[in-house]
Amino acid sequence: MSTVGEPGGIEALYPFLAPAPTDREAVVADLCASTRRKAAEIVELRRSLIDLHGERLVACARAMAAAFEAGGRLFAFGNGGSSTDAQAIAQLFTAPPARRRAVAAIPLAQDVALLTALSNDVGYELVFARQLAALGRRGDVAMGLSTSGGSANVLNAMAQASRLGMLTVGLAGYDGGPMAQDDRVSYLFVVPSASVHRIQEAQITLCHVLWELTQRVLTGET
Structure with missing residues (x-):
């Protein structure tokens, strides 16, 4: 070290x-x-995301709102700092400020007993995919966060979500990594930075923008 x-x-x-x-x-x-x-650096990076992802953010928010209107739930997941971001965005959807609509949302890294059991019994690369296999259903939303875009357990969960017919939303950094190399993700948002710090700061901003846009659709503001 x-x-x-x-x-x-x-x-x-x-x-x-x-x-x-x-x-x-x-x-x-x-x-x-x-x-x-x-x-x-983070101000410049966040501003650049408007031109890079603006239209896709709006389209994703509309798709998420449609899923929630039909009874879909949000499952959010990631590792380390991405896990805390996933938990934060799930909490925001579940318990929003006044005059905003609550949506059922579950962060998949919150249950330590379940995570350790799955890691020990089937392997850490499947800790999120196995939960989606048990809990997910067609019409739900899976949101996976990875700074590298290459976290095996996030990628496996995205593949499982796709097989179930879920809407998949991915956030990655650098050039998107493996997450950007196939069509397993319905909406992918890549933060073009080589700094893990800047990537995670920008990713949580993207999550909040998605929440705000989704709320506007759900409440009829747009």
Whole structure:
């Protein structure tokens, strides 16, 4: 593991943490400059997604709203940070602010006992697919998040969802990875960045935009 002072260590990402003669003003200046750069990067990336995915977001929201109107449910899943984003978006659909319509939504990584049982008994690559096989049905919505687009358990879940006749929504980073290489995903949103941090920040923004657009359709605002 890289440590402070080693080539390619943590100071490569956070230079203001590198050992150096103490200069409080210089450290604060480096910290402020780093924060401004990161903030500018995510703002620029989020703005670029409007042109890249705007029309697809609207089409996806309409398809999701139609699924929910017909009694469909949302299943959201991912690993690590993508798992927490999936849980957040499921919570938003289930318990929205006032004057918004609640939708049944289930985050597939929330049950530790189930995850560990499936990981131990059938393999971690099937922890989401097996849940969809048991719980999913035609007309439901499967939303999978992966920064790389190559998470095996997310891809297997997407394939299972497609076999069940579910609407599939995928969010990936980089160039989309394997998630972008076939037609298993009905609506794919790729965040073109090589930074995991920026990808996940932009993905949760896309999820919130999808929720807002879907709510507008469900409540007759558009």
